[in-house]
Amino acid sequence: MERREHYDPEDIENLLQERSYDELLEEERAYVLRHISGRAEYEAMRQLLGQVREDDRRREPITVEPEIRDHIMAAFRANQRPQWRVWLNSIGGLLWPKELSAMWKENRLLRPALAFASLALLIVAGVWMIQTATNNKESAQVAELKKEEPAKLKVAEPSVPATENQSVFEPAPPPTQQPAGSLKEVGTTAGATRSFNEVEMDAAPVSGNAQLLEVAADESVAEKKDGNLDERREGERARAPITTDVVTLQSAAGATQSGTHVVTEEELTMNTSVANATGKVTKAVLKEKAERTASVSTTLSANPELLALIGAGW
Amino acid sequence: MGVFSKEYTTQSDERLMELVVRGDERAFGAVYDRYHGRLLNYFHRMLWHDRERSKDMLQDLFTKLAQRPTSYDPSRPFQTWIFSVANNMCKNAYRHEVVVRAAAVELRAGPDRVEATNGIGVDHELFRDRLQEELEKLDPDHKATFVMRHHEDMAIKEIALAFGCSEGTVKSRLFYTLKKLAERMKEFNPNAVYHGKA
The missing domain is CATH 1.10.10.10 (Winged helix-like DNA-binding domain superfamily/Winged helix DNA-binding domain)
Incomplete structure (x- = not known):
């Protein structure tokens, strides 16, 4: 009797699964008959329930292709990646709320102000950055042009007078004899080349120094005539002062580079002509100039005109 | 069970979903492995025994879950929740x-x-x-x-x-x-x- 009290009309399912109509207790049968017309209906329902279960057992389960799992897992992976779209959406929501009226509400007064101020700031900053980048590029190009012009002047002009002064330094040929004393003289030549830098400021002393060199050369020739030294030593000694000259000239060129003096065309012509007397000096000066120009801008090193001049022997 | 020794097959559905919400791919895979067969058969019975359609519905269901794992209400048992979602999908299919x-x-x-x-x-x-x-x-x-x-x-x-x-x-x-x-x-x-x- 207690069990029957637990029965609801819907609980007949349990009885259908467990017992046939004939197996029902009196109380159970009475309960069943309150909801079902009779034995036939009870048995039909019981039979159907059994067939459904049986059919379910017999049915082959449907399988899924592994590709579907792969697609789903890929979707999960893609969803786990940080997405800029979310960030952009939030920015969009900040700048432009869905409810336009919310932009002007008193309690949200700060929101549109902040949003539009941020927007304006972004625009201004963007324009300023673009302009700055453009100006920097243009000014860099102008600076290169400005530094390129004097380089051309210094390099292009001095080829003409070179032959003049070549005679001044011609005593260098091999048979030159230079006694120990003459080294000092050449040392003075080095001193003269120190004044060579000063010559850059004033062309006048160049001739004087050239005379000194000429005298030294004459002396060495005279000593050669005396035949005091053998030719081998003479050659070495003859080369030594010239090397010294190159070094001093290079250092002089460096000094000039560090100075603020602007070299005039005249000075340059004179200097270059003096330097051309040895050839090595010219190359050294040109090298210095090329290095100087290269340090200013790397694009000058790619200047075809300059390269052509250098290639032509400058 | 520690964080570093997850036995996904023995975890409850609800625990797995917690991990899925945190981005645990293996937990999501375990949920799929546990339910895809039942859900596919459910769709198959509900949707006129159309296999291809059932597979599409299954894929849609799990794709939605992958994209929005937070849509799961942790206060409900996962099984009833997932079947209610599947049932709603079937209802939509009926309407259309x-x-x-x-x-x-x-x-x-x-x-x-x-x-x-x-x-x-x-x-x-x-x-x-x-x-x-x-x-x-x-x-x-x-x-x-x-x-x-x-x-x-x-x-x-x-x-x-x-x-x-x-x-x-x-x-x-x-x-x-x-x-x-x-x-x-x-x-x-x-x-x-x-x-x-x-």
């Missing part, structure tokens, strides 16, 4: 294809009645087709309740949670569905002996 379904039912009307085979095994194929036909004539909620109960072996309580209704409602639906089907398919009862009221 009422006409198609009606046409399909008519086309499948084939053998309307089968001679009762007293004492002999019922032709299971015929029974299956006929049962499907009769189920499709039912209200979608009644059909879903029947499928969940008798094919997915879900408890009355779980079905009630999945539908968001009382257990009494579920029992009532099941009883009257079974009664209706028995009446319509009585020719399949090999032991049909009509004695009238006992």
Whole structure:
């Protein structure tokens, strides 16, 4: 009797699964008959329930292709990646709320102000950055042009007078004899080349120094005539002062580079002509100039005109 | 169980979903492995035994779960939640294809009645087709309740949670569905002996 009290009309399912109509207790049968017309209906329902279960057992389960799992897992992976779209959406929501009226509400007064101020700031900053980048590029190009012009002047002009002064330094040929004393003289030549830098400021002393060199050369020739030294030593000694000259000239060129003096065309012509007397000096000066120009801008090193001049022997 | 020793197969559905919400891919894979078969069969029974469509629905369901794992309500058992989602998807499919379904039912009307085979095994194929036909004539909620109960072996309580209704409602639906089907398919009862009221 207690069990029957637990029965609801819907609980007949349990009885259908467990017992046939004939197996029902009196109380159970009475309960069943309150909801079902009779034995036939009870048995039909019981039979159907059994067939459904049986059919379910017999049915082959449907399988899924592994590709579907792969697609789903890929979707999960893609969803786990940080997405800029979310960030952009939030920015969009900040700048432009869905409810336009919310932009002007008193309690949200700060929101549109902040949003539009941020927007304006972004625009201004963007324009300023673009302009700055453009100006920097243009000014860099102008600076290169400005530094390129004097380089051309210094390099292009001095080829003409070179032959003049070549005679001044011609005593260098091999048979030159230079006694120990003459080294000092050449040392003075080095001193003269120190004044060579000063010559850059004033062309006048160049001739004087050239005379000194000429005298030294004459002396060495005279000593050669005396035949005091053998030719081998003479050659070495003859080369030594010239090397010294190159070094001093290079250092002089460096000094000039560090100075603020602007070299005039005249000075340059004179200097270059003096330097051309040895050839090595010219190359050294040109090298210095090329290095100087290269340090200013790397694009000058790619200047075809300059390269052509250098290639032509400058 | 520690964080570094996750036995995904032994974890409860709800625990797995916690991990899924945190982005645990293996937990999501475990959930899929656990439910894809049942859900596929559910879709298959609910959607006119259309295999391809059932697979599409399964993929849609898990893709939605992958994209929005937070849509799961942790206060509910996962099984009832996922089946309620699946059921809603089926309802949407019904709404969109009422006409198609009606046409399909008519086309499948084939053998309307089968001679009762007293004492002999019922032709299971015929029974299956006929049962499907009769189920499709039912209200979608009644059909879903029947499928969940008798094919997915879900408890009355779980079905009630999945539908968001009382257990009494579920029992009532099941009883009257079974009664209706028995009446319509009585020719399949090999032991049909009509004695009238006992």
